[in-house]
Amino acid sequence: MDADFFRAWISEIATVVETQRDHLTQLDAAIGDADHGTNLARGFTAARTALARADTPTPGSVLLLTGSTLISKVGGASGPLYGTAFRRAAKALGDEPQADLPALAQALEAALAGVTKLGAASDGQKTMVDALAPAVAAFSQAIADGASETAAFAALTDAADAGAHNTIPMQALKGRASYLGPRSVGHEDPGAASTALILHALRDVASRQTA
Amino acid sequence: MDADFFRAWISEIATVVETQRDHLTQLDAAIGDADHGTNLARGFTAARTALARADTPTPGSVLLLTGSTLISKVGGASGPLYGTAFRRAAKALGDEPQADLPALAQALEAALAGVTKLGAASDGQKTMVDALAPAVAAFSQAIADGASETAAFAALTDAADAGAHNTIPMQALKGRASYLGPRSVGHEDPGAASTALILHALRDVASRQTA
């Protein structure tokens, strides 16, 4: 997977969050402040534009610019968190012109580590971590088990979907939703939902390539 | 008709405007500021209370206290106008212990004169004058024609009802409704409606007495 692949991923995310913008915002309206879709649409559209302008020869440089753009354009909780995630992934990928599956897995683990370090959220607190953590684990596991690329990406998104879905019965302990206390139960966490969308975008771009 | 008669009249008005309070307020909502019913209920209830407390031996003293109370309790346009009406009527009745039909007719004519002098409204401008003027004229005419008391009061209220009804197609030129311009057309004027109620109360009290 080269720089084009990662640019395609970010571009795909921008498209998806734009189409899912209202859905994400409505999830946020239920337990937050009704801006998550707007925030991510603004951020990833800006990242796509930045990538179109700048010269990003390596996968790392693509994700680094993406992360910096998210941090300077999104704001809110998701801006620094997603921004840090992409920046940490970028650092993990280094200056290599290509990234293979194990490298991508390490990058996603670095992203998760960045989110948990910054946001101090652990599993079960009804945040994006509840989608990202199981997805990253499943992805690494599949690769360790020698699964095909297709199977590995399927494991990634299946775990992300399940993780996002599992946030519904949780009571939020982090982020804005925590202010609702017990009333946060029964709603899917918007950040977990957007994390699943972001990983689906990755899988879709990959499947297009192999196709 | 003695002081008791006139006290009964004011008391009857207080009852009627209280029951018709929302109706009058809704008429005012359509072309004014939705307070006419509230204003009159406050004013005539206060007048009834004042009459219960004070010693008002003559018809004139009853109406004088009523007018003064309306002026100091109602506010708005209707307060000074109705207050002046009752005070002028009071002056016309003087200190007589009794008022006969012709005296009452003169008192009502004085009331009308007071309203038109203070408010400078002429016929057809969509105000209480459009109910009061024809009613007073019909009442005096009936008495001049030697009609029975019952017939005279019937003439009074029929003319008031017709007058109030006739304000519907008028465009307001005076009062708050005039700000609506052509949009004031198609609604009954609240003050004309309350004038009809006040004169109906007079007729009802009279018919009870004769009964």
Next chain:
Amino acid sequence: MKKLINSPDMVVSEALAGMAAAHPSLSVDVENKVITRAGSPTAGKVGLVSGGGSGHEPLHGGFVGHGMLDAACAGEMFTSPVPDQVLMATQRVDGGAGVLHIVKNYTGDVLNFQMAAELADDEDIEVVSVVVNDDVAVQDSLYTAGRRGVGATVFVEKIAGALAERGASLAEVAAVAAEVNERTRSFGVALTSCTVPAAGKPTFDLAEQEIELGIGIHGEPGRTRAPLRPARDIAATVMDAINADLPLEGDLLVMVNGMGGTPLIELYLTFGEVNQYVAGHGARISRNLVGNYITSLEMQGFSVTVCGLTQTLADLWDAPVQTPGLRWGR
């Protein structure tokens, strides 16, 4: 009806009790609904009395204080005060130099203040009344009630108050009040109606995409209904109406006033549009107010008030004022 009240008939007096507790600089006669400066009257100073129906806060009570009003009479909700209140206020602020009555042009306000002025005259208190009538949404005519008094009231109270503070005579104070009124025009727009507590439901109903143009400050319907449009277009409609009546020129004092339920962020946005309109017409906003100054309960909407300034009027506008609703310069 959703309101922070205890009962509709207690709203005005309970709110006055709150004002009394909040503002030691005021002396609030809750029973008679008369607000004066603590320590009134000011000897030798012309007294300024205004008043009107309640529901327009901070007008008028919030403008009592140094450099503005000496007294305000609070009527029932949207109902002008009664002559007794106005007389009481007049007596309490008469410092021997006479009293100016600032009256918004509504039949009720005019009649009640007029009766009060007659009563004051019986007591040999010199009273001059200035009637404010700046609303260009209402066609002026000798045969009608004439134009409503709206936003210009704030300007008149501030500028006349400043001149009175300088020790001017009643005639001079009345003259500047009249001059401000003559130089000022307003126009209002409603996005929603308001609900009079005693009435219990909205005075008028607007569809989701409808607005009322040319409204007053009592929830009266306006002159016309129009579809909801971008703020820029609404501002242009408002400014066209004002400009057509009194062409914009020179230095202007402009107020973008919220009707009570419109957030400040929208008022600032609208002020930006008004400012561009004014600049585009070769005039200049040299003084401004943006916020809720003369309201209509919880109504969403705004009004624009424009006054053509002279150097004298600008100086009087800049003079110190210290009231709950307007405060600067000291």
Next chain:
Amino acid sequence: MKKLINSPDMVVSEALAGMAAAHPSLSVDVENKVITRAGSPTAGKVGLVSGGGSGHEPLHGGFVGHGMLDAACAGEMFTSPVPDQVLMATQRVDGGAGVLHIVKNYTGDVLNFQMAAELADDEDIEVVSVVVNDDVAVQDSLYTAGRRGVGATVFVEKIAGALAERGASLAEVAAVAAEVNERTRSFGVALTSCTVPAAGKPTFDLAEQEIELGIGIHGEPGRTRAPLRPARDIAATVMDAINADLPLEGDLLVMVNGMGGTPLIELYLTFGEVNQYVAGHGARISRNLVGNYITSLEMQGFSVTVCGLTQTLADLWDAPVQTPGLRWGR
């Protein structure tokens, strides 16, 4: 959705353009959404920077000026500003004595200000951050995001601003800011929801006779729903929650704050109820604010913020302040 706007994504910058036109005392960088005092930095003075999502006006931009903030960063609607904005503001107001960041306790605000502080540190600008968390509707706990920062922010900005104006050190200014936060508690109630322009519909729906208790300032639903009650009872519920967390005693600074869509007459009425409650609990309101200071767009509702005063804090509260949103004493 009925709003005086041109398009949802332009609201914040167009409102800032309006602020720029309205307030020559401010220097408004519309592109970067950073508001500073004209003529910043003030050499030798500790700089105060705050900021947060837009939609809370006059907070924060309306509190930039003498005696209060040096700079405010306006985020998107209800979205905290980004680190670049905060860094820019920090650079522009650093007069060599360091900069205080006043941060409302929301994950987004905390993270973005934290990143900005790190960037400022890279440039050797000394930054201390104070996190405001006064909302008693949220249970505090080490394991959660903790309490929200709401009304106390206004008190912190005013009092820390006054101390900075006196030439105090960054450590002293930060200490008084923290002290005010520790002595202050708030609780909010919504009668209606608000509508985020980009979302296009109300964030939550309330029945005609329902209210939300324990709301924040972003249209988040509150802790519980309750039936609409008289203002006296609602005020008691609010004050009970505050009093249970920090017993009322001595001289208090109390703000009855409107959420944006509640008329002033209701706020005064509510203040009267709060005042009676406080008196009934043996304390005394010696300073107060009644009005819209930290809002949630057009939401109808209010919040009460109570701070236990010391003589020092009272003096700092009384010190001159000259901002669009708060102004007295000079």
